[in-house]
Amino acid sequence: MHVLVVHNRYASAQPSGENNVVDQEVALLREAGHRVGAFERRSDDIGALSLLAKAALPLRVPWNPAVRAELAARLRAERPDVVHVHNVFPLLSPAVLAACADAGVPAVATLHNYTQVCPPGTLQRDGRPCTECVGATPLPAVRHGCYRGSRLATVPLAVSLSVNRRRWWSGVERFFCISTAQRDVLVRSGMPAERLAVKHNFVPDPGSCRAGAGEHLLYLGRLAEAKGVRLLMAAWDELAAAGGVGVPLVIAGTGPLEREVTAWAAGRDDVRYVGLYDPDQCRGAIARAVAVVAPSTWLEAFGLVVVEAMAAGVPAVAAGHGAFVELVEDGVTGVLHRPGEASSLATGIRRIAGDPVLGREMGRAARLRYERGFSPAIGLERLVEGYRTAIAVRAGGGDSAPPTGNDKGWLAAGHPREQEWGQ
Template sequence: MKVLVVHNRYRSEQPSGENNVVDAETALLAAGGVRVSLFERRSDDIAAMSLPRKALVPGRVPWNRAARAELTARLQVERPDVVHIHNTFPLLSPSVLAACADARVPVVATLHNYGMVCPPGTLYRDGRICTDCVGGAPVPAVKHGCYRGSAAATVPMAANLLLNRSRWRSSVTRFFCISDAQRRLLVDAGMPASRMTVKHNFVTDPGVRRVGDGAHVLFLGRLTEEKGVPLLMAAWDRLGGSLGLPLVIAGTGPLSDEVDAWAASRTDVSYVGLQDKAACQALTASAAAVVAPSAWLEAFGLVVVEAMAAGVPTVAPAHGAFPELISDGVTGLLHEPGSAVALADALRDVVADPERNRKMGEAARQRYDEDFTPEVGLRRLVEGYEAAIAAHRTA
């Protein structure tokens, strides 16, 4: 099988889970005997552009003729069995779909977020879940400046969504949703149910697993409001040091300074900043629990599966993809979304009984072995490609 992967890489200055997923899948396919090649653009390249070229970037978000022409040429030479599209913003655009249609090659697209119904792809605005644009025109997004807090910056994304909505729905042979929760929301918004399948992300076995009861509670991720950092701080303040374990916060983001100052004022919080992959794996494997208090509707929740792989239970809100990843009371605990009281209670509960905590960690690892290993990931990828090829041939 020959697969061409299409992806616009996010900026390297900020860790990107989507970039990591694309890299992991590409390596997995190659190791599994699939002939895989890449058609990429890098958002990092924008910084080196001349001012006139930079000025043209927003106008090419909905349609980039040069990207279409270049991909058309690649398809004529390589003739892949299937094209797998991940992200097209901002330097590729949905014009790549037209190139695939011209070449009559089936297209698989992974939906890593809610970009098909929300210009910034987050379904989050002003500290709350927002579905104002779902199922309709993205006018509210422009009005509220949902992308980078700017109406002007939001316009190209809103235009992209509006102008290319029907093209995505008619040109993609099969969509990969990364959770059933995401799939249900998008189908309700009008996406074609028959062509949307759930394919969870996989996680490579870290090679380290928890031994003992764990030395801390861990938050690992972007330090933003939507990731629930203010909620976690409020919940930890309520606990008042009663947990008997420190909180370790690893990551970076807009709230870094606030988190650093808060951690410095306490003896039971350690802010360690951005860590490399090995350090993150070690922190996870030494945790009594991983906390993922996201305020938005996570489409997946990679940190939860990474904790599973290390045999560590997770505490997370009962919304988005978390209820299908976490079996409440079995592999972790779910709490009422947005409630600092409920989060504090769940954190207290998850470490209160070491034996119960150990059993939850073992059950979490068993769930990982069943559903989230590279072997499972490769099988589901190839099955999805084969189904798309067969459907395209029939059509």
């Protein structure tokens, strides 16, 4: 099969689970013998634009005619079987869908977040879940300045969502949702259910599992309010006041709360802030963890770090909402805590860290869950199946979607889009 992947890569200065997912899928397809090309833009390149080009950038967020012409010409020249669209913000725009229509090539799209129904894609405002724009116009997002706290910066996203809603729905043969929780939200918003299939992101097998009980608790991800960083600090302070849990907390990542985290961790022997890890360091830190902590306050569309932990035989302590409730079986492969409650998070951490036998049992169960639902073999099967369905639909072979909602059917599970326009 010949596949062309369309993706606006996030800035390299910050970790991006979405970039990783795209790269891993491309490598997986190529290893299986498929021909895969890439049509990309990079947010890193924004800094090198002229002042005039930067000023014009918001106008091209809803529609970039130059991208449409360039992509359509490439599609006509190469004639791929299918186009796989990932992120189009801010340099590509939904004009890529018009290019696919111009060239008569079917398109599939992975929905890594909630940008189809929420301009910033987070379903969160002021640190709390928000669905005010779901199934409605995105005017509330503009009023509240939901993107980067700026009404002006939110306008291009809101305009794009409004004017391109129907184009997405009609121009994509199959949407890949990365969790059932995400699909449920999108169906309730009015998106065509028959085009929404659940395909979990896969995770490469790290090649070895955790040995022993682990030596630290690990937070690995963006240092942002939505990721529950402040909640984790409050929970850890509560644990420390009660005597600790016997192992340190390691925090790896960068983001807007980096200074706050650095100041909080300074001078403590029970916390280590290590900055941004490279992929090998991430795998090593996970493999040495008692548990991975994922306390997100927003409704995660997936939760890649939880599945990476599963692959290494490591349980998770995660917020009991969003996609985490289908990734983590409470008390079996990890622990779910009450969202937004520091005391509940502290209790979950204490439960695993204080019982090494339970931690090892959960780790073995987590690894089994990974093998059955998130391995590369499963990922390849679901990906190619989705492509073939899209090709058949475009060719007039019907529009019946495979079943969704359980691991035995059409399942296969991202990170929310990181905010990086203007970097």
